[in-house]
Amino acid sequence: MKNTIVGDNIEACLLRKLVLNGSFIPSETLAEALGISTEEVEKLVKVISLKGYPIEAHPKLGYRLVQSDSLAEIQYSVQALKTSLSFIIHYFESCSSTQEIAAMLAESGVNEGAVVIAEEQTAGRGRLSRSWVSPHGGLWFTIVLKPEKFTHLLSLAIGTAIATALRELFGIEARLKWPNDVQVEGRKVGGILVECTSEAEKLRYALVGIGVNVNNELPSELRDVAVSIRELLGRAVPRTLLLLRILEKVDENYVKLLGGFTRDIIEDWKKLSVTLGKRVRIIASNEVYEGYAIDITSNGGLVVDLGDRLEVFYAGDVVHLR
Ligand code: BTN
Numbered sequence: 001m002k003n004t005i006v007g008d009n010i011e012a013c014l015l016r017k018l019v020l021n022g023s024f025i026p027s028e029t030l031a032e033a034l035g036i037s038t039e040e041v042e043k044l045v046k047v048i049s050l051k052g053y054p055i056e057a058h059p060k061l062g063y064r065l066v067q068s069d070s071l072a073e074i075q076y077s078v079q080a081l082k083t084s085l086s087f088i089i090h091y092f093e094s095c096s097s098t099q100e101i102a103a104m105l106a107e108s109g110v111n112e113g114a115v116v117i118a119e120e121q122t123a124g125r126g127r128l129s130r131s132w133v134s135p136h137g138g139l140w141f142t143i144v145l146k147p148e149k150f151t152h153l154l155s156l157a158i159g160t161a162i163a164t165a166l167r168e169l170f171g172i173e174a175r176l177k178w179p180n181d182v183q184v185e186g187r188k189v190g191g192i193l194v195e196c197t198s199e200a201e202k203l204r205y206a207l208v209g210i211g212v213n214v215n216n217e218l219p220s221e222l223r224d225v226a227v228s229i230r231e232l233l234g235r236a237v238p239r240t241l242l243l244l245r246i247l248e249k250v251d252e253n254y255v256k257l258l259g260g261f262t263r264d265i266i267e268d269w270k271k272l273s274v275t276l277g278k279r280v281r282i283i284a285s286n287e288v289y290e291g292y293a294i295d296i297t298s299n300g301g302l303v304v305d306l307g308d309r310l311e312v313f314y315a316g317d318v319v320h321l322r
Contacts, residue, residue: 010034012168014044015053015065019169019241020233024061052080052244067238069215071117074240078115081244083251085113087143092118097125099195099209102142106197106205110144115247117141124211127180127193128317137216138228139239143208143250147258150203152300152314155180155194156269157257158208161249162190163272166212169245172232178275178293178302178318182212186274186320187227189213210246214239266296275318280304284316293318 013034017025027038034041045063049055054066054077075089088111095101098116100123105114117140124134134140147154162182163174166189174190177183182190193209213228215236230236256264270276275293282289282304291306301312 010036011044011048014041015048015245016169016171018055018063018065019067019237020171022065022067024056024058024064026062028062030063050080051082051248052077053241065241068240069236069238071119071239071243074117074243077240077244078247081248081251083248084255085145085251086111087113087115087247087251090114090116092116094118094120094122096123097121097209098140098142099125099193099207102144102207102209103195103197106144106207112144112146112205114144115141116144117243125193125209126191126211132191132193132211133219133222134211135216137214137230137236139210139212139214139242139246141210141243143210143247145206145208145254147203147206147254150196150198150206151257152179153257153262153265154206154208154300155192156296156300157253157265158192158194158210158250160265160268160272161253162192162210162212162246164268165242165245165249166190166229169242170229170233170237172229174272175274176269176272177320178273178296179300179315183274184227184232187225189227189229189232208250212242212246214242262298266298266300270296275302275320279321281319281321282313282316284313289313290321 027041030041031038045055056064056066072091078087095118098118102116120136121134121140124132126132159176159180163176166172166174175183180192181188190212195207197204215230218226278293280293291304294305295303297312301314304311
């Protein structure tokens with residue numbers, strides 16, 4: 001697997017080495033692999049630990065990432081993240097859908113940054129009123145956000161955050177299919193469902209639902225179209241680390257979005273896109289369209305060249321034709 005990835009940096013490289021190794025790595029080995037000194041490795045480890053990633057240091061053996069998979073205890077690490085959103089975890093063994101619980105919390109006035117997470121969902125939902133299979137082993141959660149106004153760029157920003165987290169932590173070549181599927185070699189590893197509630201034209205809250213197939217078993221009928229991280233890497237991985245990295249990346253992109261850095265959001269999304277440049281079939285408002293996906297508008301719409309005209313889509317079901 002390649003070691004250089006889009007938007008990669010030295011911190012991500014160190015974190016990925018620790019995640020993928022699982023046991024202690026001598027400081028000298030890390031220093032050599034990263035092309036830095038052992039003192040710099042020590043400093044970098046401190047920075048990462050202070051962000052909430054549990055790294056154990058041993059004077060002789062080196063460094064090891066504590067690979068706990070307990071989402072129930074994740075709040076301590078989440079609190080340590082240096083993010084501008086204050087993420088507060090609401091943990092459930094089982095629930096119908098984290099979107100439903102998040103909606104109740106949002107209605108009762110919960111702060112932006114509330115995160116509802118469940119080990120399993122009994123009625124998980126996907127886009128376009130589809131159901132979302134959510135057994136134990138996956139990462140299923142909803143973040144409550146309260147931007148001033150809705151923009152389709154929100155789901156692009158979240159998609160980029162997830163794909164980047166997967167690349168940085170596991171070296172997986174995650175890419176984005178418009179509007180918000182996270183794919184690896186054409187199979188879906190994650191999805192995003194953004195549901196908004198407004199009043200008198202004003203956005204009250206957005207529920208950002210994120211589902212990632214991590215260590216869960218996929219039903220046989222989905223195996224051609226979906227994939228789990230466990231299948232991609234050949235072993236189970238700690239969901240806790242992935243959750244932390246996704247929250248960090250979501251925060252980073254949300255800050256960009258609120259700051260008006262829309263061009264960055266679009267450029268980052270485009271670098272990971274598998275849709276742009278492809279011939280696509282789009283089913284939107286019960287109509288079928290075919291053409292070439294050529295661009296993303298400044299508000300997150302997909303521009304498709306239909307041959308006789310350009311059309312901008314904001315929602316729909318997309319099939320890549322070639
Ligand atoms: C899609 O690709 O269709 C979107 C899937 C979104 C699934 C997540 S899992 C957590 C949250 N709760 C739900 O019921 N759905 C979203």
